[in-house]
Amino acid sequence: MTADRPASGTEASVDADAFKGFEMEGWENQAPTYDSFIGRLTSQLVDPLLDAASVGPEMRVLDLATGPGYAAARAAERGATVVGVDIAPSMVRLARQLHPTLEFREADAEALPFEDSSFDAAVSNFLIPHLGRHARVVSELVRVLRNDSRLSLTTWDFPERMRLLGVFLDACAEAGAAAPDDIPVGPPFFRFADDEQFIALLSDNGLSDVDVRTVSFSYHTDSADQLWEGMLTGTVRTSAFFLGQPEETRRRVRSTFDRLVLDYGRGGNFEWPVSVKLARGRKAS
Numbered sequence: 001m002t003a004d005r006p007a008s009g010t011e012a013s014v015d016a017d018a019f020k021g022f023e024m025e026g027w028e029n030q031a032p033t034y035d036s037f038i039g040r041l042t043s044q045l046v047d048p049l050l051d052a053a054s055v056g057p058e059m060r061v062l063d064l065a066t067g068p069g070y071a072a073a074r075a076a077e078r079g080a081t082v083v084g085v086d087i088a089p090s091m092v093r094l095a096r097q098l099h100p101t102l103e104f105r106e107a108d109a110e111a112l113p114f115e116d117s118s119f120d121a122a123v124s125n126f127l128i129p130h131l132g133r134h135a136r137v138v139s140e141l142v143r144v145l146r147n148d149s150r151l152s153l154t155t156w157d158f159p160e161r162m163r164l165l166g167v168f169l170d171a172c173a174e175a176g177a178a179a180p181d182d183i184p185v186g187p188p189f190f191r192f193a194d195d196e197q198f199i200a201l202l203s204d205n206g207l208s209d210v211d212v213r214t215v216s217f218s219y220h221t222d223s224a225d226q227l228w229e230g231m232l233t234g235t236v237r238t239s240a241f242f243l244g245q246p247e248e249t250r251r252r253v254r255s256t257f258d259r260l261v262l263d264y265g266r267g268g269n270f271e272w273p274v275s276v277k278l279a280r281g282r283k284a285s
């Protein structure tokens with residue numbers, strides 16, 4: 001087990017139900033602080049995601065794992081009728097509070113509470129690293145899509161390119177952090193950063209015309225502390241991995257982090273390279 005794949009295991013070692021419960025509880029706790037750092041980042045992928053699913057006026061659109069409702073809100077601005085779904089009740093409450101005119105529902109991606117063929121497009125921004133049963137979720141998304149409709153999904157690129165995550169994970173690895181025993185093991189966090197695996201996930205579960213592209217940009221912060229805080233208050237597996245370390249290891253992670261960040265800026269000006277994988281496919285008729 002390595003720190004760049006926090007609490008990740010092989011398919012056989014994953015208890016998907018325990019992992020889902022852990023993720024749900026984690027997002028429940030992170031909802032109040034999510035928007036201030038990670039949400040400011042994930043929301044930058046919303047337009048590319050909606051474009052990939054060809055979201056436009058008069059379409060009925062599903063935003064799965066909506067979080068605070070970023071993609072749902074933008075789809076509504078494009079003239080779509082949208083439903084945002086999330087497993088964490090506090091995320092759904094936050095989304096309703098931020099977008100009171102939109103529809104949000106609490107549900108598990110593995111069992112969507114919708115009729116077959118009831119959406120003209122479906123999107124999901126950064127749900128992939130938080131799932132225990134990817135094929136089941138993609139099949140559910142395909143089930144609720146009309147024929148010829150599009151699905152688009154994002155996930156983080158490998159930490160070598162997604163340095164915004166990689167710096168923190170490298171600091172954990174260099175400091176000798178090991179996966180705490182009380183975190184349920186999940187599938188490899190970066191599994192679908194691999195284009196072939198991401199394409200296969202969609203192609204093997206009912207989609208055609210599948211492609212994956214890489215979206216890269218840099219994310220500005222005024223300090224390295226903002227990244228540190230963002231990792232602890234806007235992630236689930238990564239923050240639990242760090243917080244489960246003995247105090248001495250946590251101190252070593254922080255001092256290693258303070259050294260590694262110097263490659264990305266100084267004073268009030270840090271630029272973190274971001275890299276994201278965006279996959280899309282069409283439900284075959």
Ligand SMILES: C[S@@+](CC[C@H](N)C(=O)[O-])C[C@H]1O[C@@H](n2cnc3c(N)ncnc32)[C@H](O)[C@@H]1O
Pocket residue numbers: 020023024027028038039042043064065066067068069070071085086087088091107108109110124125126127130131
């Ligand atoms: C990284 S956040 C992404 C939120 C939002 N889409 C965004 O772009 O910022 C992951 C979201 O997935 C939700 N989630 C995790 N597992 C889920 C599941 N099985 N079904 C539905 N939502 C789930 C979490 O509650 C959380 O809101």
